[in-house]
Amino acid sequence: xxxxxxxxxxxxxxxxxxxxxxxxxxxxxxxxxxxxxxxxxxxxxxxxxxxxxxxxxxxxxxxxxxxxxxxxxxxxxxxxxxxxxxxxxxxxxxxxxxxxxxxxxxxxxxxxxxxxxxxxxxxxxxxxxxxxxxxxxxxxxxxxxxxxxxxxxxxxxxxxxxxxxxxxxxxxxxxxxxxxxxxxxxxxxxxxxxxxxxxxxxxxxxxxxxxxxxxxxxxxxxxxxxxxxxxxxxxxxxxxxxxxxxxxxxxxxxxxxxxxxxxxxxxxxxxxxxxxxxxxxxxxxxxxxxxxxxxxxxxxxxxxxxxxxxxxxxxxxxxxxxxxxxxxx
Ligand code: PBG
Numbered sequence: 004x005x006x007x008x009x010x011x012x013x014x015x016x017x018x019x020x021x022x023x024x025x026x027x028x029x030x031x032x033x034x035x036x037x038x039x040x041x042x043x044x045x046x047x048x049x050x051x052x053x054x055x056x057x058x059x060x061x062x063x064x065x066x067x068x069x070x071x072x073x074x075x076x077x078x079x080x081x082x083x084x085x086x087x088x089x090x091x092x093x094x095x096x097x098x099x100x101x102x103x104x105x106x107x108x109x110x111x112x113x114x115x116x117x118x119x120x121x122x123x124x125x126x127x128x129x130x131x132x133x134x135x136x137x138x139x140x141x142x143x144x145x146x147x148x149x150x151x152x153x154x155x156x157x158x159x160x161x162x163x164x165x166x167x168x169x170x171x172x173x174x175x176x177x178x179x180x181x182x183x184x185x186x187x188x189x190x191x192x193x194x195x196x197x198x199x200x201x202x203x204x205x206x207x208x209x210x211x212x213x214x215x216x217x218x219x220x221x222x223x224x225x226x227x228x229x230x231x232x233x234x235x236x237x238x239x240x241x242x243x244x245x246x247x248x249x250x251x252x253x254x255x256x257x258x259x260x261x262x263x264x265x266x267x268x269x270x271x272x273x274x275x276x277x278x279x280x281x282x283x284x285x286x287x288x289x290x291x292x293x294x295x296x297x298x299x300x301x302x303x304x305x306x307x308x309x310x311x312x313x314x315x316x317x318x319x320x321x322x323x324x325x326x327x328x329x330x331x332x
Contacts, residue, residue: 027307029299031075031325035119035272036318039210040064040105041084052206053277054284056316058084061101061108068113074322078117080166080314081105082211084126091135092127096153106160122150122167122178131215133169133223134148141223146171151181157234158187166249168195170223170255174201176243193272193312194245197233197259200224203252203278210277233259234266247312252276254301257308264309272312273305280316 005016014020037193039050039058047059058171059067068079094100102120109118124146129222134146146169154165154223165182167174175194184191200221208214225232233256237248248267250260251274260273287294298317315321 022281027303028052029303029306029321029325030079031322033302033306033311033312033313034076034318034322035080035312036071036076037080037082037314037316038064038067039082039084039202040101042086042101050206050210052209052281053316054288056210056280058210061105064105065108068109068116068118068165071319071322072116074319074326076116076318076322078119078163078312079109080119082121082126084213088127088129090129092124092149092153094202095124095127096156098159100156101129103156103160106162110161115283117163118161119164119166120162121195122154122157122165123169124149124153125169125215126211130217131213133219133220133304134171135184136138139282141310143171147173150174151177154178154192155181155185155304158182158185158190162190164193164246166193166195168198168251170195170198170220170225172239173297174245175181175240177246179244191246192244193247193249194240194243195251195274196237196240196245196248197256197263198224198249198251198260199227199256201227201252201255201278203255203276206277206281206288227255230259230262234262235268237263241267245269247272252279253305253308253310253313254279258303260305260308260310270311271309272314273308273310275301275305275313275315275317277316295320295324 014024039061041058043060044062047063050056071079085101106118123133125131132141132249134141150169157165167178189247247270248265249272250256252275253275263271283297286292302321
């Protein structure tokens with residue numbers, strides 16, 4: 004096809020032509036909405052670097068989940084921020100822990116929205132690492148049983164799906180085994196399969212009070228320069244029983260999402276992380292970008308790359324746009 008026989012502009016002439024040939028359509032069905040829970044009552048504390056997002060006590064959280072459900076969002080992803088942290092992350096798997104109580108409360112008060120739980124230890128450890136520390140290092144195999152116990156405790160509380168994000172080798176296998184042994188063979192696992200050691204988690208670590216107190220996460224999260232390794236990580240999680248595979252962050256890793264889409268036939272989730280959210284919000288606040296259009300463009304790009312599920316702090320705002328109009332442009 005060559006000019007002047009093919010004139011691509013013909014099909015861009017007006018919105019009806021554009022709608023007709025649009026390849027990617029965002030939908031509220033695509034979204035998973037991350038939320039942060041703290042203890043207490045009546046608390047809805049704004050997170051400075053994530054405008055429109057809050058640390059919420061369970062009563063406020065329930066209200067937010069209702070709003071999400073009314074907007075048509077199919078799932079929320081919960082992060083617990085406990086009052087007390089210790090060396091061994093006891094709060095992560097406590098029967099009456101914050102996350103466990105939050106899940107129970109949402110399940111009893113807001114029927115018909117999926118409650119997905121982050122399975123990690125960094126919010127619960129005094130040192131802020133995602134695993135057990137032995138001889139100054141994050142120890143893989145002793146962390147595995149704690150992760151499995153945490154996932155099972157979420158299952159007991161009524162979680163619809165668990166999302167392990169600690170990036171320990173073998174975590175999906177032991178969690179699958181743990182869930183099955185406890186009778187939760189019907190609970191799926193959304194595996195943070197290719198999770199990079201990214202600076203874009205900065206605002207989240209403020210929100211979740213989970214920054215490592217020494218060192219960094221580079222010995223367990225992936226090197227941003229690697230993409231073949233992402234394929235190996237994902238293959239491992241698939242072999243261990245993942246039901247959904249995730250790439251995280253999303254925007255700086257759209258090529259990894261695309262490769263994953265081409266090489267695997269499982270549903271793919273992408274996490275549009277806190278820093279990706281914050282940079283659009285910041286630019287919009289400065290008047291440097293049209294925040295709403297930037298949001299829709301970015302979310303569309305993540306879907307176009309090959310994603311089925313977009314985990315995003317924009318979920319509620321984008322749902323409002325989608326529910327209010329047909330055009331995403
Ligand atoms: C770890 C976890 C992190 C995020 C989700 N789960 C932070 C980290 O690995 O340091 C980041 C999410 C975001 O930035 O939005 N439990």
